[in-house]
Amino acid sequence: MQRYFIPKKAWYDDRIRITGDDVHHITRVMRFTVGEKIICNDENGVAAQCEILEIDKDFVVVAILHWLEENNELPIEVTIVHGIPKADKFEIVLQKGTELGAHKYIPFQSERSIVIWDKKKWAKKLQRFNKxxxxxxxxxxxxxxxxxxxxxxITELIEESSQYDLKIFAYEEEAKVNNYHTFGSILKQINSNQKLLVCIGPEGGFSEEEANILKVNDFHPIRLGPRILRTETAPLYALSAISYHFEEQ
Structure with a gap:
């Protein structure tokens, strides 16, 4: 059943008034008609199965049939810090990382980031990223x-990191040593409902100076397997491993 995230302000007792891009998706993409059913979520995780009552070119009105008791989130909150990469790589991470359960994303302006997002570029990109x-x-x-x-x-990242129970960063130099920290051993240190910060470098990885700063501030360097992963592959590997560790064992 198709799901839509509708802001809480659009929920009125047993009715929801849907506007914006979702109207186009409901009427033009899915071609739903009056009487068909969809699922609506608000931003607080509340979900309900609904029936379409009215379709207009500017809005769709649905009736709440019943509330859903569900939680499809990872048992831990995972934030992905990603050194700003080139082209559309960050969009791949956002899309696939969301499917895999990431809770939050933090773009990181690393020393080796080739791309720089100024405020004007960021405002435009954020709109697309949120979509x-x-x-x-x-x-x-x-x-x-x-x-x-x-x-x-990196200064802002260190300040932000104080909110997390465990902080790790994928460091390619860690993949080359014999006495390395495996990702699995690190995951055993965190429990359900805790917060994990996973830092991934841009193309070229973290600089030595950045790695030293992270280590001094209680970030654990880890390797993500014996192979060197692309910057857009590494967060997806990490999220998949986290899902397996907490949800499938």
Missing amino acids: IVKEASEQSHRSYVPTISNPMS
């Missing part, structure tokens, strides 16, 4: 839509 995570959340039947923070410097 990507919303649609991916609907497709994968998430209970929440992940949030995307403004790009951070």
Whole structure:
């Protein structure tokens, strides 16, 4: 059943008034008609099965039939910090990472980031990025839509990291040593309902200076397998491993 994330302000007792891009999707893409059923979520994770009552070119009105008791989120909150990559790689991470359960994304302006997002570029990109995570959340039947923070410097990242129970960063030099930290051993240190910060570098990885700063501030360097992964592959590997560890064993 198709799912839509509708802001709480559009919920009125047993009715929901849907506007914006979702109207186009309901009427033109899915070609739903009066009497058909959809699922509506609000931003707090509340979900309900609904029936379409009225369709207009500017809005759709649905009736709440019954509330759904469900939670499709990972048992831990995972934030992906990603060194800003080139081209559309970050969009791939947003889409696939959302399907895999990421709770939040933080773009990181790394020393080796080739791309720089100024405020003007960021405002335009954020609008598109938010649309990507919303649609991916609907497709994968998430209970929440992940949030995307403004790009951070390493100083801002260190300050932000104080909110997390465990902090790790994928460091390619860690994959080359014999006495390395496996991702599995790190995951055993965190429990359900805790918060994990996973940092991935851009193309070229973290600089030595950045790695040292992270280590000093209690970030654990880890390897994600013996092979060197692309910047857009690494967060998806991490999220898949987290899902397996907490949900499928």
